[in-house]
Amino acid sequence: MDIPRFGIPEKLADRMSMAEQHEFLRTRLSRRGVLRTGVATAAVAGAGATMGASQASAAPAYLPSNSASHVDGSLVAPFGRHLAYGADPKTQMVVSWQVPFAVKRPYIRIGRTPWELSRKIDAEVRHLTTPSLNGGKIAAAEQYYVHAGLDRLQAGTTYYYGVGHDGFDPADRKNLGTLGTFTTAPSHAGSFTFTAFGDQGVSYHALGNDQLILGQNPAFHLHAGDICYADPSGSGQSSDVYDARTWDQFLAQTESVAKTVPWMVTTGNHDMEAWYSPNGYGGQNARWTLPDNGPDPVNQPGVYSFVHGNVGVVALDANDVSYEIPANYGISAGKQTKWLDKRLGELRARRDVDFIVIFFHHCAFSTTNSHASDGGVRDEWVPVFEKHEVDLVINGHNHVYERTDAVKGGAVGRTIPIGARTDPTRDGIVYVTAGGAGKSLYDFPAPDSFEGKVNDQESVPTWHSVKGGGKAVETVEWSRVRYTGYSFLAVEVTAGHDARLKVSALAESGARIDHFEIKRGR
Secondary structure, three states: OOOOOOOOOHHHHOOOOHHHHHHHHHHHHHHOOOOOOOHHHHOOHHHOOOOOHHHOOOOOOOOOOOOOOEOOHHHOOOEEEEEEEOOOOOOOEEEEEEEOOEOOOOEEEEEOOOOOOOEEEEOEEEEEEEOOEHHHOEOOEEEEEEEEEEOOOOOOOEEEEEEEEOOEOOOOHHHHHHOEEEEOOOOOOOOEEEEEEOOOOOOHHHHHHHHHHHHOOOOEEEEOOOOOOOOOOOOOOOOOOOOOHHHHHHHHHHHHHHOOOEEEEOOOHHHOOOOOOOOOOHHHHHHOOOOOOOOOOOOOOOOEEEEEOOEEEEEOOHHHOOOOOHHHOOOOOOHHHHHHHHHHHHHHHOOOOOEEEEEOOOOOOOOOOOOOEEHHHHHHOHHHHHHOOOOEEEEOOOOOEEEEOEEEOOEEEEOOOOOOEEOOOOOOEEEEEEOOOOOOOOOOOOOOOOOOOOOOOOOEEEEEEOOOOOEEEEEEOOEEEEEOOOEEEEEEEEOOOOOEEEEEEEEOOOOEEEEEEEOOOO
16 A cells, blocks of 8 residues: 555554554554653654744754763764745745754854855754664664754845854855855746656665756755655565665755755655654654645645745645545545635735646546556545646656646546647646656556657546545546656746746656646636
């Protein structure tokens, strides 16, 4: 079923929610005396230790002096820097990073040039403790994540920043090579590019996609969940044990891009980590600081929205509605969908927003042999998308590239060949599965792959998950382009009277495998 299980036996985990898995692990491992530092320390993130950008001026939550031993700060270099917008990308940014050991008084310096890092802001540490697992084959992990929220920035401005702590000052000449930059969103809409994918993990293919993304000079990047795969398959086998150190590798791999480009993530099924909190999101709360304007930013950190230029972006947590993987089914008790309806109405009413882009993990429309489509997403959210004439939906979950025609009412509203233009006010919504970011690839039922060619088949056999478990077989006509290689999405945005989205899928070779345009009728 592809639920991360931290080594819980497969047959048992299949019947357990994330909250039940959390209780099972805590009870079993605590009884065995595995926890050396105490449950309270290990679950800092699960207790709701979050700091949105709007909270940047609050007093930082330092670790208690007796919670861990500090080392000589001059011997500890920060790594794994990653940016995220606050709720207002024009004035808010969060810089996050990691240190290998507990440090004293972490902070960030910021300025307009590398030589004027005069502004110094205290940062917050979030500490995760993971026990040794699988009979000691997987070592225990102590991880320290640091976050600094920045407010009252100037729109459309590039800032230099450096992160440090007692003993390591980024303003020292010897450390100037560690500086990063970021640029806030502009005050007025203009042309820009953003990129997107899902299901990245740690691999040479993942690293290659990162470097190609950097070459697109994107304003921001959307990651549609299944971020690092610390539990690689969730199959419940003896070799399948959660290894928290994979996060260290992932953040080091991603730093070359994410230290400059806001890396906006949402939650996939492999991002439910039962050890840290009952909802499985305690680890995500420790490692990321995302906009806190969703319906419940502590219990669903992957649900939020922001506006960059003329594009409104909405991130959703599809674990809440998934029929296929129900470990967190109904976690929001309907609040997420109500918030979605309200937020889309607000965005559509704004005169400065031309386009609405939504991203989340589980696919609304896909035809792979592995996951295909999630009936829960279709039942709960697709009608809301159509009500508000959403312009583009981006998913992961299936490790391929697949793009639909414009879909309306569950059927093809208009065929969209490669290079064609679509109008969401008339045709329906294009759904893109961009899950070829770096993990092992999936395949399709016959015909296996169109390798970037237009789908000339009249129908394709596939299925979707149904409530209560199981699959409903269907034959569909909306699958337009399929590609079974590694890839990512690049979207060029223009504003003004000729506002449009130019959407391209790029292979890891840099070749363009698909492209189409979205332009709304007036």
